[in-house]
Amino acid sequence: MLHRSVSIRHCWLACSLLLVSSLTPARAENWPQWRGAKLDGMSSEKNLPVTFSNVKDAEQGISWKLDLPGAAGSTPVVWDDHIYVTSVDGEKLVLICASTAGKELWRQTLATGNKDVRGDEGNSASPSPCTDGKHVWAFFANGVLGCFTKDGQEVWKMDVQDRYGKLKIAFGMTSTPVLDNGKLYLQLIHGEGNPKTREAVIVALDAATGKELWKHDRVSDGKDECEHSYASPVMYRDDKQAYLIAHGADYVTAHSLDDGHELWRCGDLNPKGNYNPTLRFVASPVAAEGIIVVPSAKNGPVYALKADGKGDVTDNEAAYVWKRAKETPDVPSPLIVDGLVYLCRENGNLICMDAKTGEEYYNERTTADRHRASPVYADGKIYLCARKGTVTVVKAGKNFEILAKNDMVDSISSSPAISNGKLYLRTYKALYAIGK
Known part of the structure; x- marks a missing residue:
């Protein structure tokens, strides 16, 4: 009788655990950095919205809207039930924390002195924050960098210009730092004049304290505006190696995570025989296992590089997977999904290519408008944000198919974030959660 009673209790417990697990939703995927957890613009979330609208009297699919104090191009980042986004508030440069229910939790001012650039193109709140769930780091184009707890308490703050020299870059240092395994990596590629004296460095900081771990001088023979990079660094990682990729001043370079020394570099992104002195890089590379897709600027080339390069690979044809002229x-920035490379051009054309061969499958117009945001992927869909507020949803695959065009009725230059089964869009006026 005792054995039977124990057996019944064990059965009841097992059934209860099974019931609880079936009722507990799967843990939402976080979006802790500008292009997601792996800096590749991809999410594994499912059942994301396709059709939505912010048109007055025809709103559809919008879960909530949170008004923001000013415009910016920074992407929101999400960890569990916290969302972090940078913005301007008049002359203030602020970090805002909101709940995933759409309520502002706290706001911190890191600096003052916003600078608008090229009319409506950007301002000092262009870099995106990053978080590990316990802390959040925010960087602004004037060089101010700060770390805060998830509850808004300041941990440390610094101005990179005090430590690494005055930022000599026309539109501000818009490069977003990378957070990886307790380190914060910064790409500060700027300067003017003599390559030996220009201040261009790759830096690793202890994320918890802001203490410098290493600094590497980023050498380049780039000239004029090409000395300036607005791109953000990314990580490459597979089961054999991991390194930081920096992009700017005519080169893409790979750096050791231990001390920053250069592992390889590739040039000819701004060919010397037909040199363009205004070819500054803005788009960042994207990495997948065994391949790094490297953009340039102004209708220039795109290179797909192998991940195991050594030294200067510019003239080493064996180091390339393919080249697009x-x-x-x-x-x-580019996107790599299921063996396909997607390039979203500034005019709204979307190019789909084979990642292994570079063969083009299509080159089609999505929305005829400026595109500043980087495309993101989830659940078989690619989301592209146009500057005037149209979000085009394209079916992933070799055949071009537009699933929907959605009007947010406001300017968008920041890339989308995906978490909690929702698409988070930051327009110039507000932060939106879209989905059920």
Whole structure:
């Protein structure tokens, strides 16, 4: 009788655990950095919205809207039930924390002195924050960098210009830092004049304290505006190696995570025989296992590089997977999904290519408008944000198919974030959660 009683209790417990697990939703995927957890613009979330609208009297699919104090191009980042986004508030440069229910939780001012650039193109709140769930780091184009707890308490703050020299870059240092395994990596590629004296460095900081771990001088023979990079660094990682990729001043370079020394570099992104002195990089590379897709600017080339390069690989044909002579994205970063490379050009054309061969499958117009945001992927869909507020949803695959065009009725230059089964869009006026 005792054995039977124990057996019944064990059965009841097992059934209860099974019931609880079936009722507990799967843990939402976080979006802790500008292009997601792996800096590749991809999410594994499912059942994301396709059709939505912010048109007055015809709103559809919008879960909530949170008004923001000013415009910016930074992407929101999400960890569990916290969302972090940077913005301007008049002359203030602020970090805002909101709940995933759409309520502002706290706001911190890191600096003052916003600078608008090229009319409506950007301002000092262009870099995106990053978080590990316990802390959040925010960087602004004037060089101010700060770390806060998830509850808004300041941990440390610094101005990179005090430590690494005055930022000599026309539109501000818009490069977003990378957070990886307790380190914060910064790409500060700027300067003017003599390559030996220009201040261009790659830096690793202890994320918890802001203490410098290493600094590497980023050498380049780039000239004029090409000395300036607005791109953000990314990580490459597979089961054999991991390194930081920096992009700017005519080169893409790989750096050791231990001390920053250069592992390899590739040039000819701004060919010397037909040099363009205004070819500054804005779009960042994207990495997948065994391949790094490197954009340039202004209808320049796109290179797909192997991940195991050594030294200067510029003239080493064996280091390339393929080359595309022109039609680079100018601002949006590339996307690699299921063996396909997607390039969103600034005019709204979307190019789909084979990642292994570079064969083009299509080159089609999505929305005829400026595109500044980088495309993101989830659940078989690619989301592209146009500057005037149209969000085009394209079916992933070799055949071009537009699933929907959605009007947000406001300017968008920041890339979308995906978490909690929702699409988070930051327009110039507000932060939106879209989905059920």
